[in-house]
Amino acid sequence: MADQSLTIRQPDDWHVHLRDGAMLEAVAKSTARQFARAIVMPNLNPPITTVQAAQAYRERIRQAAGGGFTPLLTAYLTDSIDPAELERGFREGVFSACKLYPANATTNSAAGVTSLEAITAVIETLERIGMPLLIHGEVTDAEIDIFDREAVFIERQLAPLLERHPGLKVVLEHITTADSVDFVAAGPANLAATITPHHLHINRNAMFRGGLRPDFYCLPVAKRELHRIALRSAATSGNPKFFLGTDSAPHPRNAKESACGCAGIFCAPFAIESYATVFEQEGALDKLEGFASEFGPRFYGLPQNQGTIRLSREPQLIPERLHLSGVELVPFHAGENLPWRLQP
Numbered sequence: 001m002a003d004q005s006l007t008i009r010q011p012d013d014w015h016v017h018l019r020d021g022a023m024l025e026a027v028a029k030s031t032a033r034q035f036a037r038a039i040v041m042p043n044l045n046p047p048i049t050t051v052q053a054a055q056a057y058r059e060r061i062r063q064a065a066g067g068g069f070t071p072l073l074t075a076y077l078t079d080s081i082d083p084a085e086l087e088r089g090f091r092e093g094v095f096s097a098c099k100l101y102p103a104n105a106t107t108n109s110a111a112g113v114t115s116l117e118a119i120t121a122v123i124e125t126l127e128r129i130g131m132p133l134l135i136h137g138e139v140t141d142a143e144i145d146i147f148d149r150e151a152v153f154i155e156r157q158l159a160p161l162l163e164r165h166p167g168l169k170v171v172l173e174h175i176t177t178a179d180s181v182d183f184v185a186a187g188p189a190n191l192a193a194t195i196t197p198h199h200l201h202i203n204r205n206a207m208f209r210g211g212l213r214p215d216f217y218c219l220p221v222a223k224r225e226l227h228r229i230a231l232r233s234a235a236t237s238g239n240p241k242f243f244l245g246t247d248s249a250p251h252p253r254n255a256k257e258s259a260c261g262c263a264g265i266f267c268a269p270f271a272i273e274s275y276a277t278v279f280e281q282e283g284a285l286d287k288l289e290g291f292a293s294e295f296g297p298r299f300y301g302l303p304q305n306q307g308t309i310r311l312s313r314e315p316q317l318i319p320e321r322l323h324l325s326g327v328e329l330v331p332f333h334a335g336e337n338l339p340w341r342l343q344p
Contacts (some may be wrong), residue, residue, distance in 0.1 A: 003241045004313045006340075008287060010305040011272060011292035013038040015134070015173050015194045015245030017107075017264065020044050020057070020070075024064045026324035027250050030268040032069035034342055036305045037194040039072045039134070039245070039336045042099055043108040049074035051089040063305035072096040074134060078111050079118040083125040090131045096300065097132040097171070098122070102153075105138050107217040107263055116161055120125065123161070127168040132300065134171045137180070138220055147204070150220050151179040158183070162191065171299070174199065174247040176220045178230035184241050185234070194245025195235045197274035197330055198265045214256045215330045219247065235275075235291055236284035243295035246271045253321065253328045270318055273340040276311055276334060280340075281287070312340040 020022050031038055040061065042048035047055055048247055054073040061071040069073040075086055075098045089095035100119075101112035113119055126133050137158060140150040154172075162168065172193045184193045198218065204224045206216040216222065234242045248271065249264025256262055265273065272292065279288040297304045318333040 002313065005343075006276065006311045008289040008292040008311075010034075010307040010309050011244060012036055012296050012305065013248075013268075013271070014171070014243060014296045014300075015039055015041065015196075015247050016042045017043070017247070017269065018061055018064075019250060020060065020335055021251075022325060022327060024060060024249060026327040026329070027266070027268060028064035028069075029066060031246075031248065031271075032065040034272045034309060035069070036307065037070040037072055037302075039074060039096060042074045043101060043106075043243070044077035045077075045108050047108065047111055048073065049076050049078060049081055050085060051092065051094050054089060054094050064325065065209050070074070074099045076101070076111070077113050077119060077122060079114055079117070080143075080301050081122060083122050086122065086131065087125055087129055089106045090129060095131070096128060097134050097276060099134045101136050101275050102138060102140050105136050105140050109136070116157060118212075120251060123165055123168065126254070127165045130169060130301075132169045132171055134173055135174050136220075137175070145162040146221060148221055150175070150177050154183050162187070166190075169294075169299075172243075174245060175211060175231065176223050177227045181230045181234045181242075185317050187241075192241045192243065192295075193234075195231055195242055196245065196247045196265075197267050197271055197278070199228065199246075200235060201228075201274065201333075202234050202279045214261045215332075215334065216265065217256075217261060218247070218262055221252070232278060232282055236279055236282040238284075238287045240290065240295040240298060241310075242291065243299065244275065244292045244320045245296075250281060250329055253330055257332065265332050269331045270333055270342075272309065272342055273311065273316070273338045276340045277338055295312055310343045311340045312343055313339060315339050316341045 101109035103112040137153045248268035250266040251262040
């Protein structure tokens with residue numbers, strides 16, 4: 001008989017969008033209920049580009065999430081950002097990393113980097129001080145098929161970047177392809193990747209099953225089944241280069257189901273149960289703790305959490321809708337049964 005509970009060291013989320021204002025109030029506790037720490041994305045409007053802005057945002061997150069949760073702030077890179085500001089924020093413990101969005105690659109990325117050459121001084125600073133560079137790894141060229149943009153980014157931009165800066169600490173965020181799995185696995189120790197729960201569960205068919213399904217639309221988009229299989233293999237392999245990053249990216253229901261069809265999946269509410277489901281399906285529940293709780297802190301040079309969480313084998317029906325602080329949201333797995341439940 002299978003074990004009826006699973007206790008692991010408390011995990012962290014190494015990639016999450018908590019937004020701001022009413023949305024922050026609505027979603028912060030979903031992350032804090034299971035994760036001790038989270039790397040918080042800086043693509044607000046306006047984006048987080050200064051130490052002062054990061055300090056203020058950190059306080060807003062703490063107020064929304066409640067006690068016991070530590071937000072780790074990131075700086076949004078622009079073509080004109082001051083490397084000295086980044087270094088000061090890193091040394092003072094305000095910035096944990098920098099985030100590189102290619103301009104116009106995803107939500108609130110219009111102010112992002114237009115070319116890697118434009119931020120050479122920033123890259124040199126990050127390499128010198130050991131500050132991690134977190135990359136949304138897609139090209140934005142109109143002639144490149146959206147399903148190929150991650151693979152092309154690796155070939156044209158990431159591989160040359162690492163050759164020029166071999167000491168640069170890089171996390172390729174929310175990988176979606178076998179190309180990324182192979183590149184990261186074969187790369188140096190200073191290259192790692194995060195993997196989301198949704199890219200482990202769905203392939204690109206999910207967006208079109210029974211009609212257009214905007215709640216499965218995210219960037220980077222889900223890819224073919226062969227890529228999902230490669231991601232599941234990487235996540236459950238025990239390779240410390242791959243660790244948990246939900247990329248939970250909430251939008252109100254009316255913004256998802258609109259002409260905009262905003263990119264992002266709200267996977268935070270049941271994230272650890274979602275990951276546990278995958279690891280059990282792959283016969284690798286013994287590898288979940290490393291992926292969720294150990295490999296991320298090790299890469300970032302942070303201590304592992306001392307507390308634990310307990311999951312029980314107790315099926316739960318995920319609600320079709322969540323109403324949180326007056327905001328209506330559709331959670332990942334809406335209407336589905338998950339076999340695990342996080343105990344309070």
